[in-house]
Amino acid sequence: MLDLQTGGTEPVVRLLNVTKRIxxxxxxxxxxxxxxxxxxxxxxGPNGSxxxxxxxxxxxxxxxxxxxxxxxxxxxRTEYEAAVRQVGAIVENPEMYKxxxxxxxxxxxxxxxxxxxxxxxxxxxxxxxxxxxxxxKVKTYSLGMRQRLGVAQAILHRPALLxxxxxxxxxxxxxxxELRDYLRHLAKHxxxxxxxxxxLLSEMELMCDRVAIIQAGKLIDVRxxxxxAENGGKAEVLFEVDRPDAAAEALGGxxxxxxxxxxxxxxxxxxxxxxxxRLVAAGVRVYGIRTVxxxxxxxxxxxxxxxxxx
Amino acid sequence: MVDFIRxxxxxxxxxYRRLRTWIMFAIMLIIPLGISLGxxxxxxxxxxxxxxxxxxxxVLSLIxxxxxxxxxxxVAGEFSTGTIKLLLIRPWSRSxxxxxxxxxxxxxxxxxxxxxxxxTLLVNGVLFGSNGEYTYPNQGSRSYIVYLLSYYGLxxxxxxxxxxxxxxxxxxxxxxxxxxxxxxxxxxxxxMMAALLSLLDKPWVDYVLFMNYGLSTYVSGGTPIPDRxxxxxxxxxxxxxxxxxxxxxxxxxRRDVAA
Numbered sequence: 356m357l358d359l360q361t362g363g364t365e366p367v368v369r370l371l372n373v374t375k376r377i378x379x380x381x382x383x384x385x386x387x388x389x390x391x392x393x394x395x396x397x398x399x400g401p402n403g404s405x406x407x408x409x410x411x412x413x414x415x416x417x418x419x420x421x422x423x424x425x426x427x428x429x430x431x432r433t434e435y436e437a438a439v440r441q442v443g444a445i446v447e448n449p450e451m452y453k454x455x456x457x458x459x460x461x462x463x464x465x466x467x468x469x470x471x472x473x474x475x476x477x478x479x480x481x482x483x484x485x486x487x488x489x490x491x492k493v494k495t496y497s498l499g500m501r502q503r504l505g506v507a508q509a510i511l512h513r514p515a516l517l518x519x520x521x522x523x524x525x526x527x528x529x530x531x532x533e534l535r536d537y538l539r540h541l542a543k544h545x546x547x548x549x550x551x552x553x554x555l556l557s558e559m560e561l562m563c564d565r566v567a568i569i570q571a572g573k574l575i576d577v578r579x580x581x582x583x584a585e586n587g588g589k590a591e592v593l594f595e596v597d598r599p600d601a602a603a604e605a606l607g608g609x610x611x612x613x614x615x616x617x618x619x620x621x622x623x624x625x626x627x628x629x630x631x632x633r634l635v636a637a638g639v640r641v642y643g644i645r646t647v648x649x650x651x652x653x654x655x656x657x658x659x660x661x662x663x664x665x
Numbered sequence: 666m667v668d669f670i671r672x673x674x675x676x677x678x679x680x681y682r683r684l685r686t687w688i689m690f691a692i693m694l695i696i697p698l699g700i701s702l703g704x705x706x707x708x709x710x711x712x713x714x715x716x717x718x719x720x721x722x723x724v725l726s727l728i729x730x731x732x733x734x735x736x737x738x739x740v741a742g743e744f745s746t747g748t749i750k751l752l753l754i755r756p757w758s759r760s761x762x763x764x765x766x767x768x769x770x771x772x773x774x775x776x777x778x779x780x781x782x783x784x785t786l787l788v789n790g791v792l793f794g795s796n797g798e799y800t801y802p803n804q805g806s807r808s809y810i811v812y813l814l815s816y817y818g819l820x821x822x823x824x825x826x827x828x829x830x831x832x833x834x835x836x837x838x839x840x841x842x843x844x845x846x847x848x849x850x851x852x853x854x855x856x857m858m859a860a861l862l863s864l865l866d867k868p869w870v871d872y873v874l875f876m877n878y879g880l881s882t883y884v885s886g887g888t889p890i891p892d893r894x895x896x897x898x899x900x901x902x903x904x905x906x907x908x909x910x911x912x913x914x915x916x917x918x919r920r921d922v923a924a
Contacts, residue, residue: 414754416922440756450747454683463678466671467755508751 365428367392367516367548368413373422375408382408384572386422390550395542397563397580398552405572406552407447410520414444427515440468443514445522449505453494457485457504460493464508471511483507498525506534510541517541518550523558535562592622594634595643605637606630619647669761676769680735689731693777697724697785701792712799713789714809718816720785725820728781729827730849732774736831737844739766740917744839749922763917767832774824782817802885812884819881826902827852833909837916851875877901
């Protein structure tokens with residue numbers, strides 16, 4: 356289980372009432388949340404919900420209409436250079452200079468931040484596994500290789516915060532797996548806070564410690580993943596029975612809801628066995644017992660109301 | 666300062682690591698070479714100073730076009746390929762990033778112009794030498810090289826204004842095609858417009874940018890606008906220059922990058 360350092364440590368990113376209006380359309384509406392250090396933080400929302408706009412504001416590519424974004428306490432508006440120095444990012448696709456080699460691209464970004472020795476470039480190239488092709492022109496790279504080069508430029512200066520916008524776009528399953536492992540490694544062993552946006556729910560579930568969900572520019576919810584233990588080991592359990600009404604009556608108020616062909620209760624492992632005994636004693640026939648696991652996808656669709664484009 | 670030089674080196678890398686730059690360079694050298702070789706076959710008694718001047722006229726307009734292409738692509742190209750996003754999220758203010766682009770552009774122009782000057786002098790010197798009889802129009806007591814350098818210098822001022830205009834269009838409209846097209850159109854159409862406008866007897870005509878082009882006529886004793894002093898044209902060009910620069914920086918600093 357992960358050590359979630361929620362109390363006591365300063366958030367790496369703080370969004371305070373961030374609002375973006377273009378014309379009279381409100382793209383981002385009063386967004387407020389904190390990103391705790393050392394976590395992989397997911398930013399989830401359907402297409403067009405404002406994820407990329409938020410990221411653009413976090414790195415200073417777009418201005419906020421109102422509100423404030425702090426990166427390790429530095430304002431992206433008033434102390435841009437100090438704030439952005441701590442950030443490495445890929446915004447949308449990792450677009451590189453195609454007529455330059457991978458190495459020249461990295462050299463380009465390395466020159467923009469003082470104190471990056473050539474050795475560090477080699478190290479990063481090794482890390483993302485591009486050593487064999489780094490001196491080839493980027494136009495000969497596959498999408499996966501460009502994505503790797505994108506990660507390489509983002510981590511060159513060992514940023515405290517790594518922002519990746521839809522990082523799994525265009526990656527094959529092996530590439531996604533590798534990226535996931537690598538991000539987890541960065542967060543766990545190097546203390547880098549990773550902020551990833553995605554509309555791929557299953558992906559986020561595997562990658563993140565915590566997920567903020569936005570829709571139509573509004574924050575819907577921030578929740579922990581792997582958070583099952585929070586309910587004291589209880590889960591929703593479905594009992595398939597012949598007479599749901601009679602079963603509900605037998606259990607009193609413990610029933611969460613009755614469905615066709617069964618009832619759902621909140622119960623731990625032992626309780627489930629007890630409930631089963633009570634049902635049988637009440638003359639209800641039990642055909643099956645199973646826990647109803649709610650995936651992030653269900654939760655997501657539930658909170659966003661089916662994911663209509665906002 | 667040292668750090669800023671690193672930004673300029675980046676911009677230089679983006680100019681000189683492209684094949685197109687060296688194709689332009691080759692074209693720029695081949696044309697005067699061709700003229701000189703042709704002259705050697707046709708002319709009875711060619712003179713190096715005459716041909717250096719003649720070829721300068723041709724190739725300076727080529728340099729204008731090449732520099733406009735580089736200027737037009739400088740900012741707009743980063744937007745159209747999306748690389749602008751990764752360029753701007755570094756600990757550098759947008760003004761300085763734009764300045765590094767502009768400086769590298771001026772360096773490119775200077776590099777091409779100086780190469781051309783040296784190249785034509787070398788080629789014509791080797792092929793023809795000076796016959797000692799030819800003099801430039803209104804040369805007076807000036808030496809050949811001073812006269813030629815003044816000609817280059819005056820043209821360079823004009824090229825800087827044109828290139829800055831292309832840079833401004835590139836920054837404001839984020840479209841390389843528009844920046845190249847509009848700049849070249851204005852460059853070619855400018856002469857025609859100037860000819861037409863000069864027929865009008867209105868005071869504002871003298872303040873039109875292209876009426877004040879042709880600074881290099883000063884070297885032979887003329888001015889761009891016949892009844893205005895040379896300083897007037899220089900001041901008008903300076904005024905346009907300041908506007909182009911101010912527009913570029915204002916827009917680039919404030920723009921939301923949504924490419």
